[in-house]
Ligand code: HEM
């Protein structure tokens with residue numbers, strides 16, 4: 001890994017941040033924009049969490065208690081979209097904004113004004129998304145979005161105007177992520193400190209480079225797909241309308257061409273966080289740097305050609321189905337390789353288990369479990385049984401919460417002292433970790449059994465034979481959901497004060513970001529560090 | 533160049549204001565790279581989807 005020598009700062013730059021609202025509305029500073037992304041993501045996490053807890057409250061018992069079916073499905077749709085586009089992606093973008101310039105010795109992102117635009121599109125998009133949820137409750141507002149986040153036609157062609165709000169929200173979200181991706185790629189290509197070549201960059205930076213390319217390759221396809229929906233809905237086209245000679249399955253292909261790579265978009269930045277955390281707390285260099293980079297690139301390419309494993313039941317030819325099955329199973333090799341590299345990094349290290357490391361270990365265990373159920377689902381004849389059951393829900397929550405969300409939590413704990421200059425409360429953070437992880441497993445483990453026993457997903461009611469596991473799951477969900485209030489408390493407490501953090505923060509930490517004071521000055525690396 | 537002067541007056545940009553010929557060159561290169569990737573994204577959207585084919589179909593089948 002690279003080391004740096006600090007050059008004296010240029011004294012023209014000794015000014016603080018601008019004051020008042022201007023600082024945030026007009027910000028071109030990567031740290032401030034990173035902070036805004038993270039705060040936005042936290043707000044969305046609570047909104048998405050509220051919808052999840054309503055869903056689980058309804059499913060506590062068979063029969064209808066709190067909700068009616070359309071509202072239930074509207075909540076399911078809204079929950080997924082908020083979590084994916086509002087919470088996980090913006091939080092990862094927040095980490096990218098904060099950390100990439102610090103890690104590569106750049107003074108800021110390459111295109112600071114565009115950075116401002118990428119962020120400020122998000123609140124507008126979130127407003128549209130929330131409107132798509134509430135519009136049906138107004139007179140003349142039309143029907144609720146009962147399609148789930150996959151928005152399959154023909155149902156999505158029949159939903160009222162709330163679907164148009166949603167399509168517009170997706171357009172905005174897409175523009176925001178493409179702009180952010182462009183910025184990240186340009187920053188990584190053009191702004192590295194002199195002497196740092198691509199193969200010396202921290203893996204976190206690499207994960208974001210690959211993620212940004214993936215986004216550029218797939219988000220425009222989703223944008224095109226929902227635009228075609230919009231045209232079918234309002235302008236008389238028949239892309240997906242069988243009566244007009246179109247094909248609803250075409251939408252599924254377009255959606256999953258985006259949707260499967262999207263899951264790697266969600267996990268890769270968090271895997272990058274792990275590549276920072278594990279060497280620090282194992283006090284050993286990262287194992288297999290090159291194979292990690294190779295795995296990611298393999299994941300990017302293979303990940304783009306396996307999408308139809310989400311559509312085994314549409315009646316593809318045997319050849320097509322076999323191809324997608326084999327491709328899907330092959331992709332678990334590079335994914336597994338990344339996990340193995342992290343385990344090898346820990347092997348015989350002098351490990352300590354501060355909260356980021358606790359999360360890292362838990363992530364590897366639980367994510368691997370989700371990977372295994374993924375392989376079960378990849379097997380065509382098996383998936384004919386599991387498809388659209390709670391088993392799929394269990395699978396993707398086991399990969400997504402550990403693989404994406406917990407990785408982001410780990411990153412926040414790892415870098416919070418760097419950002420704020422204060423140590424977080426380790427005791428509280430450990431309590432949060434345990435409640436969070438236990439709550440998570442209580443919620444989602446029983447869903448495997450429910451799915452295998454035949455409980456379908458996205459249905460408000462269920463057969464009484466499923467009651468017990470659903471009760472466990474719902475109790476777990478309340479514990480899991482409420483535990484995030486503790487996270488919020490810990491973060492606020494750390495921002496307000498705490499034991500001052502040193503520049504390096506963690507004994508075993510390596511990398512340019514730790515050469516700067518905690519918190520780093522408003523403008524850092526105005527003189528590029530020398531990489532030796 | 534006008535642009536450069538405007539940027540140096542911008543408080544928020546002070547940290548990365550172009551100071552040397554090198555910085556200005558980098559600034560230009562950033563913008564060039566950004567356009568290249570942006571146009572590529574546009575290309576992805578336009579080509580990977582039978583969007584225009586469908587538009588063509590409505591355009592030709594109407595009246
Ligand atoms: C070993 C790697 C993996 C394999 C083999 C795999 C396989 C599959 C398959 C076959 C399905 C479709 C199931 C069905 O609908 O019948 C599926 C669904 C899903 N997977 Fe995975 N998966 C893997 C890893 C991941 C990862 C890393 C993520 C995300 C972080 C993920 C997220 C999802 C999601 C969100 C769905 C459900 C989408 C929906 O229908 O709403 N998977 N997976």
Ligand SMILES: [Cu+2]
Pocket residue numbers: 259260263307309310
């Ligand atoms: Cu997939």
